[in-house]
Amino acid sequence: MPIRDKTYDVLVAGGGNAALCAAITARQAGASVILVESAPKAFRGGNSRHTRNLRAMHDKPNAVLTDAYTEDEYWDDLLRVTGGNTDESLARMTIRASSGLFGWMRANGVRFQPSLTGTLNLGRTNAFFLGGGKALVNAYYLTAARLGVEILYDSEVISLNMDNGAVRSIDITWRGFPETLHARCVVASAGGFQANLDWMRQYWGDAVDNFVIRGTPYNRGGVLRNMLGQGVAAIGDPTQCHAVALDARAPKFDGGITTRLDSVPFSVVVNRNGDRFYDEGEDVWPKRYAIWGRLIAQQPEQIAYSICDARAFPLFMPSVFPAIVADTLEELAMKLKLDPAKLRDTIDAFNKAVKPGQVFDGSKLDGNATEGLAPNKTNWARAVDKPPFYGYPLRPGITFTYLGVRVNDKAQVLMDNGKPTGNLFASGEIMAGNILGKGYLAGFGMTIGTVFGRIAGQEAARRARN
Amino acid sequence: MRETDAVINARREIEVCNACRYCEGFCAVFPAIEQRRDFTAGDISYLANLCHNCRGCYYACQYAPPHQWGINIPATLAEVRNESYAEYAWPRPLARTFQRNGTLLSLAAALCLALVLFLGIRLNSATNFFGAHGTQPESFYTIIPLPVLQAVGIASFGFSLLALAMGARSFWRDAGPRDKVTPSALGIALWDVLTLKNLGGGGNGCNDNSEAFSMRRRYLHHAMFYGFLLCFAATCTGFVYHSFLGWPAPYPFLSLPVLLGTVGGIGLIAGSVGMVAMRFADDPVPNVARLRGGDVALLLLLALIAVTGLVLLAVRATGAMGLAMSIHLGFILAFFLMLPYSKMVHGVYRTAALLRRAVERTMKPLGGE
Structure with missing residues (x-):
């Protein structure tokens, strides 16, 4: 007292x-x-x-x-x-x-x-x-x-x-x-x-x-x-804050470390409209996770979706919430409340843009890039085609001002x-x-x-x- | 292990731990979690039995209650642990003994005590039972004949060892396939058991009932455990003296069996009484109140065995010997019979869990930056 x-x-x-x-x-x-x-x-x-x-x-x-x-x-x-x-x-x-x-x-x-x-x-x-x-x-x-x-x-x-x-x-x-x-x-x-x-x-x-x-x-x-x-x-x-990409299912406050998601470099990330909006493989994740908060904040309704397949799923740390899983991309889109045809188009276009015959290496910048996309994915680009498919919703997570x-x-x-x-x-x-x-x-x-x-x-x- | 509510809740909490990993310096549980991504019920039973209940992770946890996630690993794993004791109990119908274990253990002790006293008095003449026999050789066996003592002791203890072994086998199989047990893994597990390394919170001790660390619980457990081993050694020495060297009990105060038993008994009393006292001063949140009865009953039974053993030593030349010995043996009989149906089983499963951990320690953690 x-x-x-x-x-x-x-x-x-x-x-x-x-x-x-x-x-x-x-x-x-x-x-x-x-x-x-x-x-x-x-x-x-x-x-x-x-x-x-x-x-x-x-x-x-x-x-x-x-x-x-x-x-x-x-x-x-x-x-x-x-x-x-x-x-x-x-x-x-x-x-x-x-x-x-x-x-x-x-x-x-x-x-x-x-x-x-x-x-x-x-x-x-x-x-x-x-x-x-x-x-x-x-x-x-x-x-x-x-x-x-x-x-x-x-x-x-x-x-x-x-x-x-x-x-x-x-x-x-x-x-x-x-x-x-x-x-x-x-x-x-x-x-x-x-x-x-x-x-x-x-x-x-x-x-x-x-x-x-x-x-x-x-x-x-x-x-x-x-x-x-x-x-x-x-x-x-005063307008700036440290913003990272987080699992959108995180509690509004106090979710701490566990709600972070390391899936982006091994995923295709789309916004609410099913469009890609940034190079997911620009650099290793510890050097990029802090720009993704801002990127997502600039998307419609401040939400994005990280989509990967069974090959990519084991490559990143488990997050606190289970991934949303489906056997087809259309089913996954439904579960994520995205337009199934649009997601299919985006992923098909992505898969076509992946250059064949490259060696994938998740432990370093492997130079596996897509060609002809806007934007391209410049590392770890690999076709998303091996079911089941996994999705995570992402939101900006504010660490500090x-x-x-x-x-x-x-x-x-x-x-x-x-x-x-x-x-x-x-x-x-x-x-x-x-x-x-x-x-x-x-x-x-x-x-x-x-x-x-x-x-x-x-x-x-x-x-x-x- | 069945998919019980406790297992399902433990899985939810462990998956939070696996996404956080701040506690990996505390004990073996967290590095074992990091090597997995999916957790079968058997895995969760393994992790529960690997947990030494030091409570370091609870006080360090940013998601502990009253956080909405309410992560409380010590209490959650204690629940699973108790269920696993029932799950692996042999024979199967005795699984229910873990439901109200404190009551059952107390009842068993009272019944065994009554039985031995009744038979001791009934089958002896009053002059024999209450007579002073001095320290003449085989004085104990004038009250209860040696073959009876040996037969009951070996039968009850032997059955309990069999039941414990069957339980250990079920536990080992439940956690799924693993690499070969090497001598070095055995050595590491034995070292972990004998030093209680994982009760050290990374060398700092346990959180007894607050954020402060202390070595009290580890030292009290050592006193109890090594006291128990010394008492066991005293019994074995007596057996060798009698059976192979032809030196019947009672032995002088400065003989090996009496010295071992006295020092061991004092350790056992200090350790178990101290642990009972700590159990009553526990922080209720990282604990399961329901399980306290079984823990306390066992600790008190151990303390009573030691106390009555020391009393027997003190009065063995007087007319109180018959009574003192019957009481002492009554408690020992209860302990032997209840060995596989009491908290004592934690020693077996924890040792097995530490061995499994020693086998898999070279595996790499999954994920990470």
Whole structure:
């Protein structure tokens, strides 16, 4: 229960990885800390509970990472995915700090999977949490509670009341009841706004009704919007979000990792009208899955259908929902509510355009292309003709939004005039746009959250205690 | 294994696991899931018996209740496991013994106790049964003659071993064909059994009743298991002493059988009582409350065997020996008879599941990027 007449040293808005890192660090530095998490305990942790790993620079193999991943290679990867939409000095600072996180994370209860095991081929660049992000969040909450961080669940920060560049008081709801709290410093770690469909609707219109939100329904962006409304400097394109192709049968929120579909490169993908609309085999799937969300969002009714045959079916990971199966293409079209004649035409045209006599190799870009189609499929093109036929409906799945608040290297939030706020810091998704302005790098969100969470916690505690 | 509701639900949950795979570092169950794409009822029984119920996956699961998918692998597999015990029970009509196992086990213990006491008192004179026999050789057998003891012991234990073997055979066949069992696979399985590696959540221990990890359950199980083995070793040593070396019981306090039995008995008591206490402090969600009775009854029976054994050791020279021995043997008789119809069967099926896992460990996971 929050104490009304107490002035906390640090109030942390949010309850995911970045918030917890900030709260634990501030508490370890001697500050009194209260953490305000909008979700109930069972769903605490924001999108961190759906994560799995953290991207870390390292010069030599260690217990959880193989080989080496240097600062420059890491920076090159970031530069490539963001297309330069990043801040080099903040980015390099984050990358360098990522090499020193393991000791601190372990000391605060995080457990890692040993390297060389694991399903995904990221053992060199990414350290995997044992049990995934929810296990990490659990460990941090245990540590925070043990250290004496006061934790409020079901409690939402409504307003950081700012005056002259500093937060004077904080309005929250505590289990539905309004309260006003006081803190010397505030760390805003409350994520993006992808679960706020009305806000998303401003940029995407009614298409958002057909979007699936992969993560927590609690990231509604209230803290972000509140700060931006008080002269805090924004960063990142508000209209942009990370959108992947998901199984359309996914729940509207919180479907997490299991609803992804890896079938596209080995399929023919058609829209509602039965037409192909993009090269399914442009590149390997890890490099393409994030563009497909947008591609599907641009199709009528924001839906697409991945169609493959019995030869292609074993080539990709099982998804959480069973494929829709039929012995003929016409029957499959009926089941998918597509025009059977149209689907037959599209597949026949595709099959005719496949060049005969090529060797198929699902493990690399095999150059098996179609000829004369618009668009062509440039790899893994193989006739779809061996029954049974399998279909999956696809929708855009939103992972996160890019809009955030501008910060400096001390995690201080900057005002529109470029000056740092006196006592307001930010960490995690809410400021990730400073570094990751576009695109995506697996496990980098957790790296930014951990690095900036610790900086924000340290700086907030130092300022509050002086 | 039949297609029961529990199996169908387990399949749904396991297919979510197979699309997620975050838990693969916890134990053998998840890597075994990743090697499959379709799950027969036999596969699910195999996975259920491979699960050591450490609950790490439940607390780590982003889809655990109250998420609408309600993924709760420890509870779901515990349900299937219990059904599999009934499925493989031999002879078949005794499958029903797993329905209300706690009640049945308690009843069996009470009946065996009454039977041995009744016969002990009925077939002995009061002076013999309640007389102090000191530590003279063969004093025990003045109450129950050795041939009777041996005949009943061998018959009941022998039948139970046969029943367990028949169950193991059904389990092994149910999970379908597999590669040849190699000596190295046997070694790996034995190591996994003796160390309870999979009760370690990747080396961190179990989630007893919260997100926190602890080695308590693993250590208590070790105390119980190795205590049990020491007691068994004590019995075997006594048998060798008597039959081959001509040294009849009772043996002095510092003799090998008594030392083994004492240390083993203390371990058995500490382990089983500790596990009973943990069972009552469990988080109800990743557990099946209905199954607690059978678990607790067995643990208490084991503890009672050990306690009465130690009491017998303490009073063996006094007039209470006859009574103490009858009670001790009554509990042992119940244990022998109920061996294949109690939670004890988990040892057999889990060992078999670990062996199957050791055989298939070199297979590659399916899918993945």
